[in-house]
Amino acid sequence: MLDAPGLRVAVTTGPSYIWGAMFPESPRTDLLRDVTGSALRDALLTRFRQHGWSERSLEVIARADAARVAAFRFNAASIRARDLAPWPAGHTTALGDAVHATPPTAGMGAGAAILDAAGLVDHLCGVRAATTTLSVAVSRFEAEMRLRGSVMLTLAMKTVRLILATDTRLGTVLTGGTLPVLAAVNRVRR
Structure with missing residues (x-):
């Protein structure tokens, strides 16, 4: 890859964040698939704010290069x-x-x-x-x-x-309350 100049965009030279969001199938989610760039980034920020995400988390998204923000659908195979x-x-x-x-x-x-x-x-x-x-x-x-x-x-x-359960008001509250406790327990165990 390093010998192919066209692929060098995949090489990181400093701190990088890879973030993602997963939403359940819905008409509201379907609308995001046709949105790109800064409009998609802004739509995601709005949705995350509505669900009470912390400003520190939102800052990572707000600083993301809009040209690299994309929405896609994924499918998993049957579990049977x-x-x-x-x-x-x-x-x-x-x-x-x-x-x-x-x-x-x-x-x-x-x-x-x-x-x-x-x-x-x-x-x-x-x-x-x-x-x-x-x-x-x-x-x-x-x-x-x-x-x-x-x-x-x-x-x-x-x-x-x-992950999908956290995309509810109750899920947001529970996640916001339990993650700091889990992090503290993890620090104590070390």
Whole structure:
């Protein structure tokens, strides 16, 4: 990446903030998808102020480069194992987000893909040792991947539900009251 001048915008040279907001599906949220730049940043600031966000948090958003603020929709895969990899096993398979896409809030996508790759290698080693056929190895891999993916997605969606719960007046009050307590407990435990 460092050798490609067009991609250097991804390189940070100083302190950087990466922030995001997650809103439940609604007509109000849908309106944000067509807004860009400073209008989007201002709309987010207004919404966060309405929900009682602290001025220190809002300052980070207010100082964000408006050209780099964007809205997008993300979808996660089904949490039901039977819905993942619903095709018949054969000589070709898929892994990672192609099968069990996790929401960006989970921090599990790359790890899940690595576990999938390791599982596939384990099963393919059995083929090389002539203890099983390729299609049986792929079928067994996919069965394990569906179960593992289902567990990861279930955990990831708990985080999503928690985040969405804070987008209410009660959620804002509870979050504002409990986070300082949790931070103090964490400092004491160190």
